[in-house]
Amino acid sequence: MEDPERTEVVLLACGSFNPITNMHLRLFELAKDYLHETGKYKVIKGIISPVGDAYKKKGLISANHRVTMAKLATKNSDWVEVDDWESSQSEWLETLKVLRYHHQKLLSPDPTNSLQDALPLARPGRKRKQEPNRHDPVKKKNQSADIKSVPQVKLLCGSDILESFGIPNLWKLEDIVEIMENHGIVCISRIGNSVEKFIYESDILWKHKNNIHLVEEWITNDISSTKIRRALRRGHSIRYLVPDVVRAYIEKHNLYSSESEDRNAGVVLAPLQKNASDSKN
Amino acid sequence: MKSRIPLILVACGSFNPVTNMHMRLFELARDHLHQTGQYQVIEGIMSPVNDDYGKKGLVSARHRVAMAKLALETSDWIRVDPWESEQDTWTETVKVLRHHYNESLRLFQSKKGFMKNKQHIERSTEDSLSSQHSVLPELKLLCGADFLQTFKTPNLWKEEDIKEIVGKFGLVCISRAGSDPARCINESDHLTKFQHNIFLVKEWIQNEISATQIRSALCRGLSVKYLVPDSVISYIAHHNIYTEESERKNEGDLLQPLKLHNAAVNPPNV
Numbered sequence: 426m427e428d429p430e431r432t433e434v435v436l437l438a439c440g441s442f443n444p445i446t447n448m449h450l451r452l453f454e455l456a457k458d459y460l461h462e463t464g465k466y467k468v469i470k471g472i473i474s475p476v477g478d479a480y481k482k483k484g485l486i487s488a489n490h491r492v493t494m495a496k497l498a499t500k501n502s503d504w505v506e507v508d509d510w511e512s513s514q515s516e517w518l519e520t521l522k523v524l525r526y527h528h529q530k531l532l533s534p535d536p537t538n539s540l541q542d543a544l545p546l547a548r549p550g551r552k553r554k555q556e557p558n559r560h561d562p563v564k565k566k567n568q569s570a571d572i573k574s575v576p577q578v579k580l581l582c583g584s585d586i587l588e589s590f591g592i593p594n595l596w597k598l599e600d601i602v603e604i605m606e607n608h609g610i611v612c613i614s615r616i617g618n619s620v621e622k623f624i625y626e627s628d629i630l631w632k633h634k635n636n637i638h639l640v641e642e643w644i645t646n647d648i649s650s651t652k653i654r655r656a657l658r659r660g661h662s663i664r665y666l667v668p669d670v671v672r673a674y675i676e677k678h679n680l681y682s683s684e685s686e687d688r689n690a691g692v693v694l695a696p697l698q699k700n701a702s703d704s705k706n
Numbered sequence: 707m708k709s710r711i712p713l714i715l716v717a718c719g720s721f722n723p724v725t726n727m728h729m730r731l732f733e734l735a736r737d738h739l740h741q742t743g744q745y746q747v748i749e750g751i752m753s754p755v756n757d758d759y760g761k762k763g764l765v766s767a768r769h770r771v772a773m774a775k776l777a778l779e780t781s782d783w784i785r786v787d788p789w790e791s792e793q794d795t796w797t798e799t800v801k802v803l804r805h806h807y808n809e810s811l812r813l814f815q816s817k818k819g820f821m822k823n824k825q826h827i828e829r830s831t832e833d834s835l836s837s838q839h840s841v842l843p844e845l846k847l848l849c850g851a852d853f854l855q856t857f858k859t860p861n862l863w864k865e866e867d868i869k870e871i872v873g874k875f876g877l878v879c880i881s882r883a884g885s886d887p888a889r890c891i892n893e894s895d896h897l898t899k900f901q902h903n904i905f906l907v908k909e910w911i912q913n914e915i916s917a918t919q920i921r922s923a924l925c926r927g928l929s930v931k932y933l934v935p936d937s938v939i940s941y942i943a944h945h946n947i948y949t950e951e952s953e954r955k956n957e958g959d960l961l962q963p964l965k966l967h968n969a970a971v972n973p974p975n976v
Binding site for chain 2: 447448450451454455457458501502643644645646647648649652653656660661662664665666668669
Protein backbone atom coordinates (compact mmCIF):
# COMPACT_ATOMS: atom_id res chain seq x y z
CA MET A 426 0.00 0.00 0.00
CA GLU A 427 1.48 3.31 -1.09
CA ASP A 428 1.43 5.98 1.57
CA PRO A 429 3.21 8.99 0.08
CA GLU A 430 1.95 11.33 2.75
CA ARG A 431 3.45 9.46 5.66
CA THR A 432 7.00 9.99 6.84
CA GLU A 433 8.94 6.79 7.21
CA VAL A 434 10.32 6.22 10.68
CA VAL A 435 12.87 3.88 12.17
CA LEU A 436 12.67 3.47 15.93
CA LEU A 437 16.01 3.13 17.69
CA ALA A 438 16.18 1.94 21.28
CA CYS A 439 19.46 2.30 23.09
CA GLY A 440 20.02 0.77 26.50
CA SER A 441 21.69 -1.93 28.52
CA PHE A 442 19.16 -4.68 27.77
CA ASN A 443 20.61 -6.51 30.70
CA PRO A 444 18.61 -8.65 30.02
CA ILE A 445 16.00 -7.76 27.42
CA THR A 446 12.45 -8.11 28.77
CA ASN A 447 8.88 -8.15 27.48
CA MET A 448 8.62 -4.55 28.57
CA HIS A 449 11.41 -3.47 26.18
CA LEU A 450 9.67 -5.30 23.37
CA ARG A 451 6.35 -3.67 24.25
CA LEU A 452 7.89 -0.21 23.82
CA PHE A 453 8.27 -0.89 20.12
CA GLU A 454 4.72 -2.13 19.70
CA LEU A 455 3.25 0.83 21.56
CA ALA A 456 5.34 3.34 19.63
CA LYS A 457 4.47 1.82 16.28
CA ASP A 458 0.73 1.80 16.98
CA TYR A 459 0.88 5.39 18.25
CA LEU A 460 2.79 6.77 15.26
CA HIS A 461 0.55 4.97 12.80
CA GLU A 462 -2.55 6.40 14.43
CA THR A 463 -1.27 9.98 14.00
CA GLY A 464 -1.70 9.42 10.27
CA LYS A 465 1.63 11.14 9.68
CA TYR A 466 4.12 8.33 10.14
CA LYS A 467 4.86 4.85 8.96
CA VAL A 468 7.19 2.82 11.11
CA ILE A 469 9.33 0.68 8.84
CA LYS A 470 11.84 -0.74 11.27
CA GLY A 471 12.77 -1.09 14.92
CA ILE A 472 16.36 -1.36 16.06
CA ILE A 473 17.62 -2.57 19.42
CA SER A 474 21.12 -1.28 20.07
CA PRO A 475 22.60 -2.71 23.27
CA VAL A 476 25.23 -0.49 24.91
CA GLY A 477 28.89 -1.49 24.85
CA ASP A 478 30.68 -2.99 27.84
CA ALA A 479 32.69 0.22 28.12
CA TYR A 480 29.58 1.90 29.55
CA LYS A 481 30.69 0.42 32.90
CA LYS A 482 27.27 0.21 34.47
CA LYS A 483 27.09 -1.86 37.64
CA GLY A 484 25.93 -5.42 36.92
CA LEU A 485 26.42 -5.09 33.15
CA ILE A 486 27.33 -8.47 31.71
CA SER A 487 29.19 -9.08 28.46
CA ALA A 488 27.72 -7.49 25.33
CA ASN A 489 27.99 -10.82 23.52
CA HIS A 490 25.34 -12.30 25.79
CA ARG A 491 23.14 -9.23 25.76
CA VAL A 492 23.17 -9.04 21.99
CA THR A 493 22.49 -12.76 21.65
CA MET A 494 19.53 -12.59 24.02
CA ALA A 495 18.07 -9.62 22.16
CA LYS A 496 18.46 -11.48 18.89
CA LEU A 497 16.70 -14.53 20.33
CA ALA A 498 13.92 -12.30 21.60
CA THR A 499 13.33 -10.68 18.21
CA LYS A 500 13.72 -13.76 16.08
CA ASN A 501 10.01 -13.95 15.41
CA SER A 502 9.50 -10.24 14.91
CA ASP A 503 9.10 -9.14 11.34
CA TRP A 504 10.17 -5.56 11.93
CA VAL A 505 12.33 -5.31 15.07
CA GLU A 506 15.97 -6.31 14.80
CA VAL A 507 19.19 -6.07 16.80
CA ASP A 508 22.23 -4.07 15.77
CA ASP A 509 25.58 -4.70 17.42
CA TRP A 510 27.54 -1.80 15.92
CA GLU A 511 27.35 0.22 19.15
CA SER A 512 28.30 -2.72 21.36
CA SER A 513 31.27 -3.65 19.20
CA GLN A 514 32.98 -0.27 19.58
CA SER A 515 35.87 -0.31 22.02
CA GLU A 516 34.83 2.96 23.63
CA TRP A 517 31.48 4.05 24.95
CA LEU A 518 29.52 6.10 22.40
CA GLU A 519 27.09 8.92 22.95
CA THR A 520 23.52 8.08 21.99
CA LEU A 521 23.58 10.87 19.44
CA LYS A 522 26.42 9.18 17.59
CA VAL A 523 24.41 5.97 17.40
CA LEU A 524 21.43 7.86 16.01
CA ARG A 525 23.63 9.54 13.42
CA TYR A 526 25.19 6.23 12.44
CA HIS A 527 21.87 4.56 11.84
CA HIS A 528 20.51 7.51 9.91
CA GLN A 529 23.61 7.46 7.73
CA LYS A 530 23.24 3.72 7.24
CA LEU A 531 19.71 4.18 5.93
CA LEU A 532 20.86 6.69 3.36
CA SER A 533 23.87 4.89 1.96
CA PRO A 534 23.71 1.32 0.71
CA ASP A 535 27.27 0.44 1.76
CA PRO A 536 27.59 1.17 5.44
CA THR A 537 31.12 1.20 6.74
CA ASN A 538 31.87 0.17 10.26
CA SER A 539 33.67 3.37 11.07
CA LEU A 540 32.83 6.23 13.30
CA GLN A 541 32.76 8.43 10.20
CA ASP A 542 29.11 7.54 9.99
CA ALA A 543 28.54 9.09 13.37
CA LEU A 544 29.31 12.58 12.10
CA PRO A 545 26.58 15.22 12.14
CA LEU A 546 23.93 15.02 9.47
CA ALA A 547 23.79 17.44 6.60
CA ARG A 548 21.31 20.20 7.22
CA PRO A 549 17.81 18.82 6.78
CA GLY A 550 16.14 20.36 3.75
CA ARG A 551 18.88 19.45 1.33
CA LYS A 552 17.82 17.03 -1.36
CA ARG A 553 19.50 13.69 -1.13
CA LYS A 554 20.26 11.15 -3.82
CA GLN A 555 17.78 8.37 -3.33
CA GLU A 556 19.48 5.02 -3.28
CA PRO A 557 17.97 1.57 -2.90
CA ASN A 558 17.97 0.60 0.72
CA ARG A 559 18.60 -3.09 1.20
CA HIS A 560 17.69 -2.84 4.87
CA ASP A 561 14.20 -1.71 4.07
CA PRO A 562 11.85 -4.66 4.65
CA VAL A 563 9.00 -2.82 2.97
CA LYS A 564 8.67 -2.98 -0.79
CA LYS A 565 10.39 -0.09 -2.46
CA LYS A 566 8.36 3.05 -2.68
CA ASN A 567 8.50 5.85 -5.17
CA GLN A 568 11.99 7.26 -5.34
CA SER A 569 10.92 10.87 -5.05
CA ALA A 570 13.24 13.54 -3.85
CA ASP A 571 10.56 14.83 -1.52
CA ILE A 572 11.96 15.45 1.96
CA LYS A 573 9.13 13.36 3.37
CA SER A 574 10.59 10.20 1.86
CA VAL A 575 13.81 10.41 3.87
CA PRO A 576 13.35 8.03 6.79
CA GLN A 577 13.70 9.55 10.22
CA VAL A 578 15.48 7.73 12.98
CA LYS A 579 13.75 8.45 16.24
CA LEU A 580 14.98 7.62 19.69
CA LEU A 581 12.59 5.25 21.45
CA CYS A 582 12.76 5.29 25.22
CA GLY A 583 10.94 5.20 28.53
CA SER A 584 10.27 8.25 30.65
CA ASP A 585 13.26 7.41 32.84
CA ILE A 586 15.62 8.18 29.94
CA LEU A 587 13.96 11.49 29.20
CA GLU A 588 14.11 12.43 32.84
CA SER A 589 17.77 11.44 32.96
CA PHE A 590 18.47 14.44 30.75
CA GLY A 591 18.46 16.33 34.02
CA ILE A 592 21.26 14.33 35.64
CA PRO A 593 24.41 16.47 35.68
CA ASN A 594 27.10 15.37 33.25
CA LEU A 595 25.16 12.42 31.95
CA TRP A 596 24.18 14.13 28.72
CA LYS A 597 25.75 16.96 26.78
CA LEU A 598 23.29 19.79 26.22
CA GLU A 599 24.17 20.08 22.54
CA ASP A 600 23.52 16.37 22.11
CA ILE A 601 20.06 16.68 23.62
CA VAL A 602 19.29 19.54 21.28
CA GLU A 603 20.51 17.72 18.21
CA ILE A 604 18.64 14.54 19.16
CA MET A 605 15.42 16.50 19.29
CA GLU A 606 16.05 18.74 16.30
CA ASN A 607 17.39 16.19 13.84
CA HIS A 608 15.77 13.01 15.03
CA GLY A 609 12.99 13.24 17.57
CA ILE A 610 12.05 11.20 20.59
CA VAL A 611 9.24 8.72 21.15
CA CYS A 612 8.82 8.40 24.89
CA ILE A 613 6.62 5.74 26.46
CA SER A 614 5.35 6.50 29.91
CA ARG A 615 2.81 5.26 32.39
CA ILE A 616 -0.47 6.94 33.02
CA GLY A 617 -0.06 9.37 35.86
CA ASN A 618 3.62 9.91 35.22
CA SER A 619 5.58 13.12 35.69
CA VAL A 620 7.11 13.36 32.21
CA GLU A 621 4.85 16.15 31.03
CA LYS A 622 5.74 18.13 34.11
CA PHE A 623 9.41 17.45 33.51
CA ILE A 624 9.13 18.75 29.95
CA TYR A 625 7.26 21.80 31.14
CA GLU A 626 9.96 22.60 33.69
CA SER A 627 12.78 22.37 31.17
CA ASP A 628 13.23 25.28 28.74
CA ILE A 629 15.14 23.22 26.25
CA LEU A 630 12.65 20.35 26.20
CA TRP A 631 9.72 22.74 26.07
CA LYS A 632 11.19 24.45 23.03
CA HIS A 633 11.33 21.15 21.16
CA LYS A 634 8.25 19.52 22.57
CA ASN A 635 6.76 19.00 19.12
CA ASN A 636 9.55 16.58 18.46
CA ILE A 637 8.84 14.60 21.60
CA HIS A 638 6.03 12.13 21.09
CA LEU A 639 4.56 11.10 24.42
CA VAL A 640 2.89 7.72 24.32
CA GLU A 641 0.86 6.58 27.27
CA GLU A 642 1.23 3.00 28.28
CA TRP A 643 -2.18 1.78 29.34
CA ILE A 644 -0.88 -1.34 31.00
CA THR A 645 1.22 -0.94 34.12
CA ASN A 646 4.22 -2.85 33.02
CA ASP A 647 7.08 -2.67 35.40
CA ILE A 648 9.27 -5.47 34.12
CA SER A 649 12.61 -3.81 34.62
CA SER A 650 15.85 -5.68 33.97
CA THR A 651 16.92 -4.86 37.53
CA LYS A 652 13.94 -6.75 38.89
CA ILE A 653 14.57 -9.64 36.57
CA ARG A 654 18.16 -9.94 37.79
CA ARG A 655 16.97 -9.71 41.38
CA ALA A 656 14.43 -12.47 40.85
CA LEU A 657 17.10 -14.67 39.28
CA ARG A 658 19.47 -14.17 42.23
CA ARG A 659 16.69 -15.27 44.55
CA GLY A 660 15.80 -18.30 42.50
CA HIS A 661 12.43 -16.89 41.49
CA SER A 662 10.69 -17.61 38.23
CA ILE A 663 10.95 -15.05 35.42
CA ARG A 664 8.63 -16.92 33.10
CA TYR A 665 6.20 -14.78 31.12
CA LEU A 666 8.23 -11.64 31.90
CA VAL A 667 10.87 -12.30 29.29
CA PRO A 668 10.60 -14.36 26.11
CA ASP A 669 10.99 -18.04 26.88
CA VAL A 670 14.04 -18.37 24.65
CA VAL A 671 15.75 -15.64 26.67
CA ARG A 672 14.89 -17.36 29.93
CA ALA A 673 16.30 -20.63 28.64
CA TYR A 674 19.50 -18.89 27.49
CA ILE A 675 20.01 -17.21 30.86
CA GLU A 676 19.50 -20.52 32.62
CA LYS A 677 21.82 -22.41 30.30
CA HIS A 678 24.66 -19.93 30.72
CA ASN A 679 23.91 -19.06 34.34
CA LEU A 680 24.34 -15.41 33.46
CA TYR A 681 23.12 -13.55 36.50
CA SER A 682 24.34 -13.95 40.06
CA SER A 683 25.56 -11.90 42.99
CA GLU A 684 28.98 -11.91 41.36
CA SER A 685 27.74 -10.57 38.06
CA GLU A 686 25.76 -7.90 39.90
CA ASP A 687 28.98 -6.67 41.52
CA ARG A 688 30.69 -6.04 38.20
CA ASN A 689 31.81 -2.45 37.80
CA ALA A 690 30.93 -1.74 41.43
CA GLY A 691 32.49 1.57 42.36
CA VAL A 692 33.43 2.39 38.76
CA VAL A 693 32.26 5.72 37.38
CA LEU A 694 29.79 5.43 34.50
CA ALA A 695 31.51 6.18 31.17
CA PRO A 696 29.47 9.27 30.20
CA LEU A 697 29.97 10.82 33.64
CA GLN A 698 33.68 10.21 33.43
CA LYS A 699 33.90 11.52 29.90
CA ASN A 700 31.83 14.65 30.42
CA ALA A 701 33.56 15.49 33.68
CA SER A 702 36.99 15.28 32.12
CA ASP A 703 35.87 17.13 28.98
CA SER A 704 34.63 20.02 31.05
CA LYS A 705 37.96 20.23 32.82
CA ASN A 706 39.82 20.81 29.54
CA MET B 707 13.52 -33.84 56.98
CA LYS B 708 9.81 -33.32 57.19
CA SER B 709 8.02 -34.14 53.95
CA ARG B 710 6.59 -31.27 52.04
CA ILE B 711 2.86 -31.34 51.42
CA PRO B 712 2.11 -31.85 47.74
CA LEU B 713 -0.02 -28.97 46.55
CA ILE B 714 -2.26 -28.34 43.57
CA LEU B 715 -3.19 -24.79 42.57
CA VAL B 716 -6.48 -24.17 40.79
CA ALA B 717 -7.27 -20.86 39.12
CA CYS B 718 -10.86 -20.19 38.12
CA GLY B 719 -11.75 -17.33 35.83
CA SER B 720 -12.97 -16.24 32.44
CA PHE B 721 -9.56 -16.35 30.74
CA ASN B 722 -11.10 -14.25 28.05
CA PRO B 723 -8.40 -14.40 26.75
CA VAL B 724 -5.60 -15.93 28.80
CA THR B 725 -2.72 -13.46 29.25
CA ASN B 726 0.89 -13.54 30.45
CA MET B 727 -0.35 -12.15 33.73
CA HIS B 728 -2.58 -15.16 34.38
CA MET B 729 0.38 -17.43 33.93
CA ARG B 730 2.55 -15.26 36.14
CA LEU B 731 0.09 -15.82 38.99
CA PHE B 732 0.98 -19.50 38.95
CA GLU B 733 4.71 -18.86 38.89
CA LEU B 734 4.55 -16.36 41.74
CA ALA B 735 2.38 -18.65 43.83
CA ARG B 736 4.68 -21.59 43.33
CA ASP B 737 7.81 -19.66 44.27
CA HIS B 738 6.13 -18.32 47.39
CA LEU B 739 4.77 -21.65 48.56
CA HIS B 740 8.08 -23.39 47.99
CA GLN B 741 9.85 -20.79 50.08
CA THR B 742 7.58 -21.48 53.06
CA GLY B 743 9.34 -24.84 53.21
CA GLN B 744 6.00 -26.54 53.79
CA TYR B 745 4.77 -27.23 50.30
CA GLN B 746 5.77 -28.81 47.04
CA VAL B 747 3.59 -27.51 44.24
CA ILE B 748 3.01 -30.45 41.96
CA GLU B 749 0.41 -29.08 39.59
CA GLY B 750 -1.32 -25.95 38.36
CA ILE B 751 -4.79 -26.09 36.85
CA MET B 752 -6.41 -23.35 34.83
CA SER B 753 -10.19 -23.78 34.82
CA PRO B 754 -12.00 -21.50 32.36
CA VAL B 755 -15.56 -20.67 33.42
CA ASN B 756 -18.64 -22.12 31.73
CA ASP B 757 -20.34 -20.06 28.97
CA ASP B 758 -23.43 -20.12 31.15
CA TYR B 759 -21.73 -17.68 33.53
CA GLY B 760 -23.20 -14.95 31.35
CA LYS B 761 -20.45 -12.37 31.68
CA LYS B 762 -20.46 -9.59 29.10
CA GLY B 763 -18.11 -10.26 26.23
CA LEU B 764 -17.50 -13.88 27.18
CA VAL B 765 -16.62 -15.83 24.06
CA SER B 766 -17.25 -19.54 23.59
CA ALA B 767 -15.46 -21.86 26.03
CA ARG B 768 -14.23 -23.88 23.08
CA HIS B 769 -12.02 -20.92 22.15
CA ARG B 770 -11.02 -19.97 25.66
CA VAL B 771 -9.90 -23.50 26.44
CA ALA B 772 -8.04 -23.77 23.12
CA MET B 773 -6.19 -20.51 23.77
CA ALA B 774 -5.25 -21.55 27.29
CA LYS B 775 -3.90 -24.82 25.90
CA LEU B 776 -1.73 -22.93 23.43
CA ALA B 777 -0.49 -20.59 26.11
CA LEU B 778 0.45 -23.43 28.43
CA GLU B 779 2.16 -25.55 25.80
CA THR B 780 5.59 -24.64 27.13
CA SER B 781 4.72 -25.16 30.78
CA ASP B 782 5.69 -28.43 32.39
CA TRP B 783 3.43 -28.12 35.41
CA ILE B 784 0.40 -26.00 34.52
CA ARG B 785 -2.44 -27.35 32.44
CA VAL B 786 -5.92 -26.30 31.42
CA ASP B 787 -8.87 -28.42 32.52
CA PRO B 788 -12.12 -28.09 30.57
CA TRP B 789 -14.30 -29.91 33.11
CA GLU B 790 -15.94 -26.77 34.46
CA SER B 791 -16.60 -25.39 30.98
CA GLU B 792 -18.10 -28.69 29.82
CA GLN B 793 -20.78 -28.91 32.51
CA ASP B 794 -24.39 -28.27 31.46
CA THR B 795 -24.65 -25.15 33.59
CA TRP B 796 -22.48 -22.74 35.47
CA THR B 797 -20.82 -24.41 38.46
CA GLU B 798 -20.01 -22.82 41.79
CA THR B 799 -16.31 -22.40 42.40
CA VAL B 800 -16.45 -24.62 45.47
CA LYS B 801 -17.76 -27.49 43.33
CA VAL B 802 -14.89 -27.04 40.89
CA LEU B 803 -12.43 -27.25 43.76
CA ARG B 804 -14.15 -30.34 45.13
CA HIS B 805 -14.04 -32.00 41.74
CA HIS B 806 -10.33 -31.42 41.23
CA TYR B 807 -9.55 -32.39 44.79
CA ASN B 808 -11.42 -35.67 44.42
CA GLU B 809 -9.62 -36.33 41.17
CA SER B 810 -6.26 -35.76 42.84
CA LEU B 811 -7.23 -38.09 45.69
CA ARG B 812 -8.22 -40.79 43.24
CA LEU B 813 -4.90 -40.47 41.52
CA PHE B 814 -3.11 -40.49 44.83
CA GLN B 815 -4.88 -43.65 46.01
CA SER B 816 -4.26 -45.47 42.76
CA LYS B 817 -0.58 -44.54 42.83
CA LYS B 818 -0.34 -45.66 46.43
CA GLY B 819 -1.92 -48.99 45.54
CA PHE B 820 0.43 -49.32 42.61
CA MET B 821 3.43 -48.57 44.77
CA LYS B 822 2.49 -51.18 47.35
CA ASN B 823 2.56 -53.83 44.65
CA LYS B 824 5.99 -52.92 43.39
CA GLN B 825 8.90 -54.97 44.61
CA HIS B 826 11.11 -52.03 45.25
CA ILE B 827 10.26 -48.39 45.35
CA GLU B 828 12.46 -46.41 43.02
CA ARG B 829 14.19 -43.45 44.50
CA SER B 830 12.75 -40.52 42.64
CA THR B 831 13.22 -36.80 42.66
CA GLU B 832 11.70 -34.54 45.21
CA ASP B 833 9.08 -33.57 42.70
CA SER B 834 7.58 -37.01 42.39
CA LEU B 835 4.50 -37.86 44.36
CA SER B 836 5.79 -41.37 44.95
CA SER B 837 8.46 -40.13 47.34
CA GLN B 838 5.78 -38.56 49.46
CA HIS B 839 3.35 -41.42 49.40
CA SER B 840 2.53 -40.84 53.00
CA VAL B 841 1.37 -37.27 52.58
CA LEU B 842 -2.07 -36.40 51.20
CA PRO B 843 -2.11 -33.68 48.58
CA GLU B 844 -3.81 -30.37 49.25
CA LEU B 845 -5.60 -28.15 46.80
CA LYS B 846 -5.85 -24.37 46.96
CA LEU B 847 -7.60 -21.68 44.99
CA LEU B 848 -5.24 -19.31 43.22
CA CYS B 849 -6.51 -15.78 42.66
CA GLY B 850 -5.77 -12.08 42.38
CA ALA B 851 -6.56 -9.47 45.03
CA ASP B 852 -9.65 -8.34 43.17
CA PHE B 853 -11.08 -11.78 43.75
CA LEU B 854 -10.98 -11.36 47.53
CA GLN B 855 -12.99 -8.19 47.08
CA THR B 856 -15.77 -10.05 45.28
CA PHE B 857 -16.60 -11.94 48.46
CA LYS B 858 -18.18 -8.67 49.54
CA THR B 859 -20.47 -8.40 46.50
CA PRO B 860 -23.99 -9.14 47.72
CA ASN B 861 -25.44 -12.43 46.55
CA LEU B 862 -22.48 -13.38 44.43
CA TRP B 863 -21.26 -16.02 46.87
CA LYS B 864 -23.05 -18.37 49.23
CA GLU B 865 -21.75 -18.06 52.76
CA GLU B 866 -21.20 -21.75 53.21
CA ASP B 867 -19.21 -21.82 49.98
CA ILE B 868 -16.85 -19.11 51.19
CA LYS B 869 -16.34 -21.04 54.41
CA GLU B 870 -15.50 -24.21 52.54
CA ILE B 871 -13.24 -22.51 50.00
CA VAL B 872 -11.21 -20.69 52.62
CA GLY B 873 -11.58 -23.12 55.50
CA LYS B 874 -11.22 -26.50 53.86
CA PHE B 875 -9.14 -25.67 50.83
CA GLY B 876 -7.38 -22.35 51.25
CA LEU B 877 -6.51 -19.36 49.10
CA VAL B 878 -3.32 -18.20 47.48
CA CYS B 879 -3.91 -14.58 46.70
CA ILE B 880 -1.53 -12.55 44.52
CA SER B 881 -1.72 -8.84 45.09
CA ARG B 882 -0.09 -5.89 43.49
CA ALA B 883 1.69 -3.06 45.20
CA GLY B 884 -0.96 -0.62 46.35
CA SER B 885 -3.73 -3.09 46.97
CA ASP B 886 -4.60 -4.04 50.52
CA PRO B 887 -5.74 -7.63 50.84
CA ALA B 888 -4.97 -7.66 54.55
CA ARG B 889 -7.64 -5.04 55.08
CA CYS B 890 -10.07 -7.01 52.95
CA ILE B 891 -9.48 -10.02 55.19
CA ASN B 892 -9.84 -7.95 58.28
CA GLU B 893 -13.21 -6.63 57.15
CA SER B 894 -14.66 -10.08 56.73
CA ASP B 895 -15.40 -12.42 59.62
CA HIS B 896 -15.04 -15.55 57.55
CA LEU B 897 -11.77 -14.49 56.04
CA THR B 898 -10.41 -13.43 59.40
CA LYS B 899 -11.32 -16.76 60.96
CA PHE B 900 -9.42 -18.64 58.30
CA GLN B 901 -6.61 -16.21 57.66
CA HIS B 902 -4.03 -18.87 58.44
CA ASN B 903 -5.29 -20.54 55.30
CA ILE B 904 -4.88 -17.47 53.09
CA PHE B 905 -1.45 -17.03 51.57
CA LEU B 906 -0.79 -13.47 50.48
CA VAL B 907 1.81 -13.08 47.79
CA LYS B 908 2.99 -9.65 46.77
CA GLU B 909 3.72 -9.10 43.13
CA TRP B 910 6.59 -6.61 42.99
CA ILE B 911 7.01 -6.71 39.24
CA GLN B 912 3.83 -5.01 38.17
CA ASN B 913 2.36 -6.51 35.12
CA GLU B 914 -1.31 -5.69 35.06
CA ILE B 915 -2.50 -7.12 31.82
CA SER B 916 -6.27 -7.03 32.07
CA ALA B 917 -8.07 -9.26 29.58
CA THR B 918 -10.64 -6.48 29.12
CA GLN B 919 -7.94 -4.12 27.89
CA ILE B 920 -6.55 -6.83 25.66
CA ARG B 921 -9.94 -7.29 24.01
CA SER B 922 -10.31 -3.56 23.62
CA ALA B 923 -6.88 -3.28 21.99
CA LEU B 924 -7.68 -6.13 19.61
CA CYS B 925 -10.93 -4.45 18.56
CA ARG B 926 -8.98 -1.30 17.76
CA GLY B 927 -6.34 -3.14 15.78
CA LEU B 928 -3.62 -2.36 18.34
CA SER B 929 -0.78 -4.72 19.13
CA VAL B 930 -0.90 -7.05 22.13
CA LYS B 931 2.38 -8.76 21.36
CA TYR B 932 4.46 -9.63 24.45
CA LEU B 933 1.34 -9.37 26.65
CA VAL B 934 -0.24 -12.53 25.38
CA PRO B 935 1.66 -15.49 23.90
CA ASP B 936 2.22 -15.33 20.13
CA SER B 937 0.35 -18.60 19.61
CA VAL B 938 -2.72 -17.11 21.28
CA ILE B 939 -2.49 -13.94 19.17
CA SER B 940 -2.37 -16.06 16.01
CA TYR B 941 -5.34 -18.13 17.16
CA ILE B 942 -7.40 -14.99 17.88
CA ALA B 943 -6.58 -13.54 14.47
CA HIS B 944 -7.27 -16.80 12.67
CA HIS B 945 -10.68 -17.26 14.25
CA ASN B 946 -11.50 -13.55 14.47
CA ILE B 947 -12.70 -14.09 18.01
CA TYR B 948 -12.80 -10.63 19.52
CA THR B 949 -14.93 -8.08 17.73
CA GLU B 950 -17.38 -5.36 18.63
CA GLU B 951 -20.06 -7.97 18.31
CA SER B 952 -18.43 -10.46 20.65
CA GLU B 953 -18.01 -7.68 23.20
CA ARG B 954 -21.77 -7.14 23.23
CA LYS B 955 -22.56 -10.76 24.08
CA ASN B 956 -24.61 -11.16 27.28
CA GLU B 957 -25.01 -7.39 27.42
CA GLY B 958 -27.59 -6.43 30.02
CA ASP B 959 -27.76 -9.95 31.42
CA LEU B 960 -27.29 -10.79 35.04
CA LEU B 961 -24.42 -13.07 35.98
CA GLN B 962 -25.61 -16.63 36.51
CA PRO B 963 -24.85 -16.77 40.27
CA LEU B 964 -26.95 -13.64 40.76
CA LYS B 965 -29.76 -15.08 38.65
CA LEU B 966 -29.73 -18.22 40.77
CA HIS B 967 -29.89 -16.19 43.94
CA ASN B 968 -32.85 -14.24 42.63
CA ALA B 969 -34.65 -17.45 41.72
CA ALA B 970 -34.02 -18.87 45.17
CA VAL B 971 -35.26 -15.75 46.89
CA ASN B 972 -38.16 -15.18 44.52
CA PRO B 973 -39.22 -18.59 43.34
CA PRO B 974 -41.41 -18.44 40.21
CA ASN B 975 -45.08 -19.21 40.75
CA VAL B 976 -45.78 -22.67 39.51
